[in-house]
Amino acid sequence: xxxxxxxxxxxxxxxxxxxxxxxxxxxxxxxxxxxxxxxxxxxxxxxxxxxxxxxxxxxxxxxxxxxxxxxxxxxxxxxxxxxxxxxxxxxxxxxxxxxxxxxxxxxxxxxxxxxxxxxxxxxxxxxxxxxxxxxxxxxxxxxxxxxxxxxxxxxxxxxxxxxxxxxxxxxxxxxxxxxxxxxxxxxxxxxxxxxxxxxxxxxxxxxxxxxxxxxxxxxxxxxxxxxxxxxxxxxxxxxxxxxxxxxxxxxxxxxxxxxxxxxxxxxxxxxxxxxxxxxxxxxxxxxxxxxxxxxxxxxxxxxxxxxxxxxxxxxxxxxxxxxxxxxxxxxxxxxxxxxxxxxxxxxxxxxxxxxxxxxxxxxxxxxxxxxxxxxxxxxxxxxxxxxxxxxxxxxxxxxxxxx
Amino acid sequence: xxxxxxxxxxxxxxxxxxxxxxxxxxxxxxxxxxxxxxxxxxxxxxxxxxxxxxxxxxxxxxxxxxxxxxxxxxxxxxxxxxxxxxxxxxxxxxxxxxxxxxxxxxxxxxxxxxxxxxxxxxxxxxxxxxxxxxxxxxxxxxxxxxxxxxxxxxxxxxxxxxxxxxxxxxxxxxxxxxxxxxxxxxxxxxxxxxxxxxxxxxxxxxxxxxxxxxxxxxxxxxxxxxxxxxxxxxxxxxxxxxxxxxxxxxx
Numbered sequence: 001x002x003x004x005x006x007x008x009x010x011x012x013x014x015x016x017x018x019x020x021x022x023x024x025x026x027x028x029x030x031x032x033x034x035x036x037x038x039x040x041x042x043x044x045x046x047x048x049x050x051x052x053x054x055x056x057x058x059x060x061x062x063x064x065x066x067x068x069x070x071x072x073x074x075x076x077x078x079x080x081x082x083x084x085x086x087x088x089x090x091x092x093x094x095x096x097x098x099x100x101x102x103x104x105x106x107x108x109x110x111x112x113x114x115x116x117x118x119x120x121x122x123x124x125x126x127x128x129x130x131x132x133x134x135x136x137x138x139x140x141x142x143x144x145x146x147x148x149x150x151x152x153x154x155x156x157x158x159x160x161x162x163x164x165x166x167x168x169x170x171x172x173x174x175x176x177x178x179x180x181x182x183x184x185x186x187x188x189x190x191x192x193x194x195x196x197x198x199x200x201x202x203x204x205x206x207x208x209x210x211x212x213x214x215x216x217x218x219x220x221x222x223x224x225x226x227x228x229x230x231x232x233x234x235x236x237x238x239x240x241x242x243x244x245x246x247x248x249x250x251x252x253x254x255x256x257x258x259x260x261x262x263x264x265x266x267x268x269x270x271x272x273x274x275x276x277x278x279x280x281x282x283x284x285x286x287x288x289x290x291x292x293x294x295x296x297x298x299x300x301x302x303x304x305x306x307x308x309x310x311x312x313x314x315x316x317x318x319x320x321x322x323x324x325x326x327x328x329x330x331x332x333x334x335x336x337x338x339x340x341x342x343x344x345x346x347x348x349x350x351x352x353x354x355x356x357x358x359x360x361x362x363x364x365x366x367x368x369x370x371x372x373x374x375x376x377x378x379x380x381x382x383x384x385x386x387x388x389x390x391x392x393x394x395x396x397x398x399x400x401x402x403x
Numbered sequence: 404x405x406x407x408x409x410x411x412x413x414x415x416x417x418x419x420x421x422x423x424x425x426x427x428x429x430x431x432x433x434x435x436x437x438x439x440x441x442x443x444x445x446x447x448x449x450x451x452x453x454x455x456x457x458x459x460x461x462x463x464x465x466x467x468x469x470x471x472x473x474x475x476x477x478x479x480x481x482x483x484x485x486x487x488x489x490x491x492x493x494x495x496x497x498x499x500x501x502x503x504x505x506x507x508x509x510x511x512x513x514x515x516x517x518x519x520x521x522x523x524x525x526x527x528x529x530x531x532x533x534x535x536x537x538x539x540x541x542x543x544x545x546x547x548x549x550x551x552x553x554x555x556x557x558x559x560x561x562x563x564x565x566x567x568x569x570x571x572x573x574x575x576x577x578x579x580x581x582x583x584x585x586x587x588x589x590x591x592x593x594x595x596x597x598x599x600x601x602x603x604x605x606x607x608x609x610x611x612x613x614x615x616x617x618x619x620x621x622x623x624x625x626x627x628x629x630x631x632x633x634x635x636x637x638x639x640x641x642x643x644x645x646x647x648x649x650x651x652x653x654x
Contacts, residue, residue, distance in 0.1 A: 280422070280425070281426060291425050293533070294550060296548035296549070303423070303548070304425055304426060342415070345415070345458060348457070348458045
């Protein structure tokens with residue numbers, strides 16, 4: 001058993017399988033409660049016996065079985081149930097200012113006559129284009145509440161999350177899930193509308209069948225629950241110079257708070273046939289949204305996704321190291337399922353771009369986390385699971401290239 | 404005489420259209436489109452294989468051959484031209500001119516080779532220009548995925564010295580927006596070189612042709628033709644009313 005444990009890290013399936021329809025592999029993580037993670041172990045996307053991943057199975061269902069007219073009626077009913085005419089906000093839209101959040105917020109306001117408050121959880125380090133896009137969204141006529149976490153705490157949590165979980169993005173993910181429900185309570189707006197259900201990209205099939213986000217992702221039953229941030233138990237964070245009172249925005253809410261105020265968290269992708277590319281068009285037409293002015297983003301071929309945080313590249317790169325699946329693969333899977341590219345094109349794209357090192361902001365990211373470059377590579381190389389990686393000479397390579 | 408050219412961006416034999424050369428929509432089989440433009444009296448066609456550089460493969464030859472069976476206006480073909488052989492094969496399939504971008508940026512002497520072997524008249528330099536600040540544009544390639552620090556006007560000057568006989572000048576910032584051409588860009592290039600310049604990216608309405616004709620020898624239109632927002636006849640009428648010479652329909 002000892003031997004197997006050494007062979008496979010992060011709780012990954014030992015044998016690598018690529019989906020026959022898209023290029024996702026069975027090493028892809030599914031969404032879990034971040035504040036419960038003590039180490040880098042993950043659950044992975046579901047695969048059928050036929051070699052098709054749950055996500056593709058979901059898309060086949062979505063493209064053939066859903067009556068979008070019926071869903072439109074459901075959305076109308078939902079809006080009618082929550083719409084206010086007394087000047088108060090009636091829906092919270094978690095929003096970065098990217099194409100997807102613009103689509104949701106702008107459409108709710110103009111097509112469904114709602115009064116949205118967009119709520120932003122600030123990135124670790126704004127890119128110039130990310131900052132401009134947030135302002136483009138606001139300038140298009142949307143109110144915005146931006147919550148920016150304590151920089152000292154956020155840096156330390158990012159460092160811990162990188163060193164312990166090899167996921168420097170975790171503090172963002174945690175805060176982002178909490179910030180909308182907190183605003184909902186504070187502003188007494190019981191409806192929250194997210195964009196895409198994450199299950200569309202990498203979770204279990206069944207999770208797509210409900211319009212609602214499970215509140216477990218941002219709440220716990222009791223304040224006595226064990227919580228972990230960057231893999232460290234909340235009671236131990238003092239050792240890292242973080243006081244308990246500084247954890248307000250990271251700690252999940254209490255289930256009772258959510259239930260007693262009847263807060264409902266919905267996904268827009270349940271009601272609308274979600275397409276990042278169409279959202280790009282929508283954002284271009286209705287706001288000053290800009291795609292990446294530097295050309296394609298490092299590690300992929302696309303120019304319009306995940307643009308606002310200088311640490312984004314590391315988020316995808318660490319996924320590439322841990323799971324053999326990086327940013328290009330993420331984009332390509334989506335484009336296959338949306339019918340924009342064939343599987344053969346995706347294989348070419350992934351082999352060309354996936355795992356390209358994000359060097360543009362690398363030094364800034366190191367400074368942000370307060371670690372040396374040597375330490376960075378120590379963490380990275382330790383995270384390479386032997387069942388995925390082999391070393392030839394001085395360079396690492398994947399044992400199973402995408403095929 | 405000013406030219407009106409239909410630009411068809413192609414991906415694996417399908418017509419596509421994006422915004423800023425990104426987010427390509429699949430519009431389908433290109434043949435009804437090019438046949439329609441030919442009937443409308445288009446002066447030329449430009450085909451750009453948008454993914455040839457991306458995938459290092461192209462299926463353009465069949466499309467070119469199919470087009471030239473029915474269409475008798477000059478056809479420029481680009482995308483994935485890396486070598487003299489690539490250019491030769493495209494010409495043999497029926498292309499009249501070859502547009503080169505990525506191949507020339509990576510290996511500028513390809514321009515000399517094509518111009519020497521086949522003549523400058525068929526060596527079109529395709530340039531994807533990204534605006535940086537007022538009066539400054541940088542050269543991009545691979546459908547604007549890759550950027551260089553090369554100044555657009557400098558690059559075009561060098562390419563013309565090497566033998567480029569025509570410039571296809573695409574503004575990445577205006578592409579797909581239908582908000583009008585980047586006339587500053589056009590002017591900068593038009594006043595520098597004395598080979599024909601075809602302006603691409605941003606055509607919205609017939610009047611954009613009138614405005615562009617001061618700084619370009621031709622314009623390339625994609626979106627507004629594909630989405631049937633404008634007809635060739637409409638543009639030509641507007642041009643004549645403004646005293647701009649255009650090719651008259653034979654009928």
